[in-house]
Amino acid sequence: MQTFDLGKEGLRALNSSLHALKGQTNMTAWEVINPKGAHAIAAGVDAPVDITVRGSTGYYCAGMNKQATIRIKGSAGPGVAENMMSGTVIIDGNASQYAGATGRGGLLVIKGNASSRCGVSMKGIDIVVHGSIGHMSAFMAQSGNLVVLGDAGDALGDSLYEARLFVRGSVKSLGADCIEKEMRPEHLALLADLLKRGEADGKAKPEEFKRYGSARKLYNFNIDNASSY
Amino acid sequence: MCGIVGLFLKDPKLEPQLGALLTDMLITMTDRGPDSAGIAIYGGAKDGLGKITIQSATPDKDFKDLDGDLHDALGQPVTMKIKSTHAVLEVPLDQMEAARSALSHLRPGVKVMSAGDSIEIFKEVGLPKDVAARFEVSKMKGTHGIGHTRMATESAVTTMGAHPFSTGTDQCLVHNGSLSNHNGVRRELIRQGMTFETQNDTEVGAAFISHKLKSGETLGNALEATLTDLDGFFTFVVGTKNGFGVVRDPIACKPAVMAETDQYVAFGSEYRALVNLPGIEDARVWEPEPATVYFWER
Numbered sequence: 105m106q107t108f109d110l111g112k113e114g115l116r117a118l119n120s121s122l123h124a125l126k127g128q129t130n131m132t133a134w135e136v137i138n139p140k141g142a143h144a145i146a147a148g149v150d151a152p153v154d155i156t157v158r159g160s161t162g163y164y165c166a167g168m169n170k171q172a173t174i175r176i177k178g179s180a181g182p183g184v185a186e187n188m189m190s191g192t193v194i195i196d197g198n199a200s201q202y203a204g205a206t207g208r209g210g211l212l213v214i215k216g217n218a219s220s221r222c223g224v225s226m227k228g229i230d231i232v233v234h235g236s237i238g239h240m241s242a243f244m245a246q247s248g249n250l251v252v253l254g255d256a257g258d259a260l261g262d263s264l265y266e267a268r269l270f271v272r273g274s275v276k277s278l279g280a281d282c283i284e285k286e287m288r289p290e291h292l293a294l295l296a297d298l299l300k301r302g303e304a305d306g307k308a309k310p311e312e313f314k315r316y317g318s319a320r321k322l323y324n325f326n327i328d329n330a331s332s333y
Numbered sequence: 334m335c336g337i338v339g340l341f342l343k344d345p346k347l348e349p350q351l352g353a354l355l356t357d358m359l360i361t362m363t364d365r366g367p368d369s370a371g372i373a374i375y376g377g378a379k380d381g382l383g384k385i386t387i388q389s390a391t392p393d394k395d396f397k398d399l400d401g402d403l404h405d406a407l408g409q410p411v412t413m414k415i416k417s418t419h420a421v422l423e424v425p426l427d428q429m430e431a432a433r434s435a436l437s438h439l440r441p442g443v444k445v446m447s448a449g450d451s452i453e454i455f456k457e458v459g460l461p462k463d464v465a466a467r468f469e470v471s472k473m474k475g476t477h478g479i480g481h482t483r484m485a486t487e488s489a490v491t492t493m494g495a496h497p498f499s500t501g502t503d504q505c506l507v508h509n510g511s512l513s514n515h516n517g518v519r520r521e522l523i524r525q526g527m528t529f530e531t532q533n534d535t536e537v538g539a540a541f542i543s544h545k546l547k548s549g550e551t552l553g554n555a556l557e558a559t560l561t562d563l564d565g566f567f568t569f570v571v572g573t574k575n576g577f578g579v580v581r582d583p584i585a586c587k588p589a590v591m592a593e594t595d596q597y598v599a600f601g602s603e604y605r606a607l608v609n610l611p612g613i614e615d616a617r618v619w620e621p622e623p624a625t626v627y628f629w630e631r
């Protein structure tokens with residue numbers, strides 16, 4: 105176990121040590137202590153390592169993550185796991201705005217609540233939120249899955265492309281071109297797998313969720329509307 | 334950007350540390366805005382005495398014998414405590430208007446930063462650590478306070494453009510964001526009799542709330558009205574004699590984190606600002622909801 109005291113050694117030293125890990129390494133377990141809300145902790149990691157951050161983080165923790173498993177034993181500030189490519193990020197507390205924004209792959213698990221714009225413009229990432237999410241979540245989300253065990257705020261899935269949204273609780277309002285869709289067997293199977301990987305299988309059952317997706321009226325050119333363009 | 338910090342103490346034991354706690358919080362937010370910094374502290378309200386905090390670009394000249402000159406004008410005792418470019422005048426509460434009027438004749442170059450029973454405002458161009466040191470903020474006691482570090486967007490980097498803005502007795506406001514309809518709102522408020530010192534958007538937000546309070550609205554209603562009448566981005570923290578309030582616009586792009594324990598309610602633009610507060614490990618920490626008014630009063 106490599107223990108890194110952020111208060112003593114500083115952010116640049118941490119991230120350059122993590123960036124130096126390429127391919128297989130024998131330093132597979134890392135612990136970051138005294139994060140104190142610092143920004144960009146463990147951003148840009150590209151190695152199959154396990155990193156535990158003991159406390160709450162500031163902006164952009166685990167941004168652009170590839171391969172690594174990053175656990176935050178606290179809450180995360182804005183833009184956690186932004187543009188994640190692969191790997192797993194697990195937050196024990198809450199996440200601030202635009203968690204998992206533009207994420208292309210991997211799994212983001214938020215055990216508390218996420219605030220506004222969760223999964224904005226997501227492009228393949230899977231996000232599992234044990235609590236509720238704020239307004240404008242999954243805005244322009246293109247692909248991937250967003251699973252919410254609690255409620256969703258205003259304008260869920262506004263201008264949605266092909267991401268799948270699963271919400272167990274209430275949805276305050278749906279955004280433009282986002283509609284409720286039927287839950288088919290393949291969706292139940294997908295959800296069962298996501299709940300398990302998202303450490304939420306004991307908390308909710310797939311059949312308790314509703315599925316939301318794109319009505320596909322906004323992003324396809326409609327010849328009947330030609331005069332209004 | 335801009336950084337905001339705020340601290341409302343529930344436990345009187347922390348009151349001697351208010352300035353020190355706020356200074357530490359504000360310095361942590363320096364990289365959110367290095368242009369200017371300011372702090373409003375509420376405390377030391379003495380029976381029957383009001384405080385006027387003034388500022389001058391030429392303090393040696395303007396503050397010289399000012400207490401004596403005011404004493405002669407008012408026929409009442411006046412004390413003056415000079416701190417760098419600012420000074421705090423203490424006059425009997427029923428003489429506040431007379432003192433401000435006399436001040437404008439005696440020292441026309443002097444600006445009033447704040448006036449009230451307990452508020453003091455210190456603000457200048459520069460980094461939080463320099464501004465706090467200049468006014469010895471860390472030695473100040475009080476019941477609650479608000480600090481701000483500015484990244485200017487809507488108006489010039491000057492002392493008067495720094496936050497907090499005070500547009501009413503014992504009132505102040507700090508802002509992260511930018512208002513887009515401030516010129517229209519300012520014109521309307523001028524018509525209603527409000528006066529302005531700057532071209533700054535935040536001063537309009539402050540005067541908007543002061544005008545509502547003057548018209549008899551509660552602090553809650555005044556904050557609620559910002560959501561319908563002010564256009565743009567804002568996280569506001571507002572101070573009054575009895576407490577402070579928080580409101581964020583409905584889009585809520587501008588960050589805000591709050592923490593509450595038995596000893597205090599704290600506000601920070603980021604969690605980083607709160608990490609050195611006593612007992613923060615066990616505090617309830619949350620983000621204020623968009624378009625929702627919060628306030629704490631004693």
